[in-house]
Amino acid sequence: MTMKQEVLDIIREQIRKLKTIENGFYAQRFADIDPDAIRTQEDFENLPFTDKGNLRDAYPLGLAAVPEEEIVRIHSSSGTTGTPVIIPYTRKDVDDWAEMFKRCYEIAGITPKDRVHITPGYGLWTAGIGFQAGAERLGAMVIPMGPGNTDKQIRFMQDMGSTVLCATSSYALLLAEEIEKRGVINKLKLKKGVIGSERWGEKMRKRIAGELGVSLYDIYGLTEIYGPGIGISCDADKGMHVFDDFLYFEVIDPKTGKNVPDGEIGELVITTLRKEGAPLIRYRTHDLTRILTGECPCGCKYPRIEAILGRTDDMVKVKGVNIFPGQIDELLHEVEGVSSEYQVMIDHFDGKDRITLFFETEMPAEERKALGTAVQAHFKARIGVTVVPKPVSIGELPRSEKKSQRIFDNRY
Numbered sequence: 193m194t195m196k197q198e199v200l201d202i203i204r205e206q207i208r209k210l211k212t213i214e215n216g217f218y219a220q221r222f223a224d225i226d227p228d229a230i231r232t233q234e235d236f237e238n239l240p241f242t243d244k245g246n247l248r249d250a251y252p253l254g255l256a257a258v259p260e261e262e263i264v265r266i267h268s269s270s271g272t273t274g275t276p277v278i279i280p281y282t283r284k285d286v287d288d289w290a291e292m293f294k295r296c297y298e299i300a301g302i303t304p305k306d307r308v309h310i311t312p313g314y315g316l317w318t319a320g321i322g323f324q325a326g327a328e329r330l331g332a333m334v335i336p337m338g339p340g341n342t343d344k345q346i347r348f349m350q351d352m353g354s355t356v357l358c359a360t361s362s363y364a365l366l367l368a369e370e371i372e373k374r375g376v377i378n379k380l381k382l383k384k385g386v387i388g389s390e391r392w393g394e395k396m397r398k399r400i401a402g403e404l405g406v407s408l409y410d411i412y413g414l415t416e417i418y419g420p421g422i423g424i425s426c427d428a429d430k431g432m433h434v435f436d437d438f439l440y441f442e443v444i445d446p447k448t449g450k451n452v453p454d455g456e457i458g459e460l461v462i463t464t465l466r467k468e469g470a471p472l473i474r475y476r477t478h479d480l481t482r483i484l485t486g487e488c489p490c491g492c493k494y495p496r497i498e499a500i501l502g503r504t505d506d507m508v509k510v511k512g513v514n515i516f517p518g519q520i521d522e523l524l525h526e527v528e529g530v531s532s533e534y535q536v537m538i539d540h541f542d543g544k545d546r547i548t549l550f551f552e553t554e555m556p557a558e559e560r561k562a563l564g565t566a567v568q569a570h571f572k573a574r575i576g577v578t579v580v581p582k583p584v585s586i587g588e589l590p591r592s593e594k595k596s597q598r599i600f601d602n603r604y
């Protein structure tokens with residue numbers, strides 16, 4: 193994307209201000225940077241990246257860029273390893289986030305007449321409260337369920353007449369399966385699903401949409417940059433609209449750190465333009481996507497990125513080929529009889545790398561061998577490596593309310 197002059201001016205001003213903060217984090221990061229020397233997009237693209245590790249080092253409140261009395265809340269990103277990251281928010285940050293989230297609901301065609309059933313968790317992480325603040329800003333009725341207790345979820349959906357389900361893709365799938373099992377779909381009023389925080393395949397999307405009878409929208413976000421609600425897919429279903437008046441988006445080659453041309457897949461990097469509590473310059477999301485060019489058929493003017501294709505950390509190199517989950521979703525989708533759930537195991541066997549691909553199917557046992565062969569041939573044709581196919585029955589692979597890991601690299 194071409195950087196607008198006003199965006200460059202905002203960033204230059206931001207760095208000038210951050211350099212004066214005495215708490216260490218920003219002063220140290222920008223010590224060698226002269227804001228006046230940032231004159232072009234190229235200058236900007238030479239600024240250092242910010243990574244999660246930098247934020248972790250600032251624990252607990254080193255990221256605060258405003259005086260204590262201006263901070264109204266903190267959130268924390270789920271650190272699977274070690275020290276968490278703490279993000280301080282000012283009142284304006286909380287407001288701006290709600291405003292972006294409200295736009296997301298509007299892009300999805302949700303109105304004040306909707307009843308929004310929120311299943312993502314509440315607490316330190318940004319999920320539930322973000323969905324709630326945006327829906328309240330819109331004027332819809334919020335049903336703040338939080339995760340778990342499937343019986344109660346379904347009962348409230350029925351009794352409260354929920355029209356919008358907010359969930360992670362794996363929890364939406366679990367609910368869809370439970371609703372089908374109980375045969376209560378006709379008692380529900382669900383129309384739309386706002387599904388976030390995970391990369392998910394076309395096939396899984398079709399299953400959830402089909403079983404619940406709803407239109408689905410991908411919501412995007414991360415705690416370090418407000419939280420979910422900084423982008424969403426629309427009815428044209430051609431990528432996700434993102435809010436370039438609040439954030440600046442780049443896509444880089446994760447290996448070299450250089451920006452890639454629009455349309456090419458790489459790692460999403462985000463710079464905040466209005467954030468006060470913890471502004472971030474060139475934050476590496478580790479999410480794989482690409483910038484989509486041209487106008488969206490839906491008419492919405494906000495720019496678009498592709499739905500997240502995977503994580504740079506999930507990208508594995510096997511036999512010299514880069515493989516990431518988004519590709520596997522796509523290719524399994526193209527084979528008749530293969531369901532949406534799969535797992536990939538990579539190990540070193542007999543002196544060679546071996547990829548074992550487990551996938552779910554409804555086909556009877558006697559037809560699975562042929563199906564496996566078809567999947568193997570398709571994988572080879574699309575990605576160029578040979579896998580060991582392992583068809584299993586529906587429900588055999590793990591489901592979770594949290595993020596599902598699909599590629600397990602057991603080589604090291």
Ligand code: ZN
Nearest residue numbers: 426488490492
């Ligand atoms: Zn659109």
